[in-house]
Amino acid sequence: MSRYDFDTVIDRKNTSSLKYDFGPERKNRDDLLPLWVADMDFKLPDEIIEDIEKRVKHGIFGYTDPKEDYYAAVRNWFLKRHGITVKDEWNTITPGVVYAIATAIRALTEEGDAVLIQQPVYYPFTEMIKLNNRRAVNNQLIYRDGYYEIDFNDFENKIISEKVKLFLLCSPHNPVGRVWTKEELIKIADICERNGVYVFADEIHADFVYKGFKHISYLTLGEKYTKKLIVGTSPSKTFNIAGLQIANILIPDENTRKAFRVANEAAGYSQCSALGLTATISAYTKGGGWLDELLDYLEGNVFFIKNYLEEKIPEVRLIQPEGTYLLWLDFSRIADHHKDLEKIIVDKAHLWLDPGIIFGRETNLFERINIAAPRKILEKAMDQLYDAISNNDSER
Known part of the structure; x- marks a missing residue:
């Protein structure tokens, strides 16, 4: 039985979160589901939070x-x-x-x-x-x-x-x-x-x-x-x-x-x-027990993304990860230019991912997606991506 909750969606807006609060500054819009920068949408376990709270209550931070x-x-x-x-x-x-x-x-x-x-x-x-x-x-x-x-x-x-x-x-x-x-x-x-x-x-x-x-x-x-x-x-x-x-x-x-x-x-x-x-x-x-459960949850997220893509968006290829919670996706069968791909990801899917071109010129048709989030967020993201690609195909 799981001791820790990774399914609850925690509202991170209005916390000066780089991931959630800087869409207007970085993307010129605030309607994007952010799965880009490599931090997690999971709360620390209570036993660690309690130690931090105890230190905070001391009141001196010299x-x-x-x-x-x-x-x-x-x-x-x-x-x-x-x-x-x-x-x-x-x-x-x-x-x-x-x-x-x-x-x-x-x-x-x-x-x-x-x-x-x-x-x-x-x-x-x-x-x-x-x-x-x-x-x-x-x-x-x-x-x-x-x-x-x-x-x-x-x-x-x-x-x-x-x-x-x-x-x-x-x-x-x-x-x-x-x-x-x-x-x-x-x-x-x-x-x-x-x-x-x-x-x-x-x-x-x-x-x-x-x-x-x-x-x-x-x-x-x-x-x-x-x-x-x-x-x-x-x-x-x-x-x-x-x-x-x-x-x-x-x-x-x-x-x-x-x-x-x-x-x-x-x-x-x-x-x-x-x-x-x-x-x-x-x-x-x-934190060892929390991490062990987190790894199992992340592995489940990888399985979910893999199955979703294979069943509904087979044109998008997942590079099977051996480690990290950052998935590398090949969109080369979806678009011919990275600017066209960004239009699909941002304007049509309303997603904020990391475009492959920032990792190197030869991967300009890839995207990096952060899966360290509750599964229902990933389900929403995949549905938005599916709708965007389906509509894009119909417009061709």
Whole structure:
């Protein structure tokens, strides 16, 4: 029997929610069902909310640093959930993983240096590279028969020809949903180690892996691969606390860690969020059961979307996810141009999804949809999409 409720629809409007309250500013309209930005429409369990409320009732929110209870919570979570032994000294708290990526870029590369990515990929990767005056080099993932793979020959050729200094790995991958195998990660690690390339492994989605798959952290690949490694993790994705501004950045190598911390301090960041700290400790010590039920619910949402598309909109192809709560949909049989596709999604279906073109030029006929929502919201979204595509076909 389920202990937790993921079916209740909670009104998030008028909470300064980026997802729900900024349609007029970002899309010039307020009639869209938002399934875009990667936060969840699920409430935290009461046991974690109670810990946050207790901290709030204390009434003083001064400068805050972690103590042993925080480090113990992080150690135990990663050991129990992922089999990773995390040492306390590896950990540097930042307000988020994207902030940490930008910090790593400044710490480990110079202006004009090349940073490698694998598109289609989470678009802030590219933004952080360009905004810090570095060059984004793309190792395009191979899309074949509804499945994505790494082009390892191109990966190493780009590293050598472009003199790549840093590689940004998305693991599990957003938006294509791949959970990289150990064999794939070892190939990546060997190439980077052989060519002296730093690796930032964004593992923020590590807790969202579906049955039959297993997240392999870069930290577990072997000591020789950790000399130039930074791993970005955070409870913000797992427990929907991005607004509390906290991430755990794990750096085993002392020299790499020093370089990162200098850049972090140069950016003016020091103490972490008081409520973020409390939420992390509570979530990592009390949230395991909630997460297990959430994963089952999300798997049910994947099953629902898959069946709906196969039965009613077979022209839209779901890339079967191995992890994350972000589904990658191929609309190439629906439209020939991304602007035409956006008209269908926005003007006819009244949906707010993430257009594929922001993840890379070659995926301009894809859309990313966030399924971390009560199923009745997804049912509504799919019905709107079905009506829009049916009407569009009849108008052709």
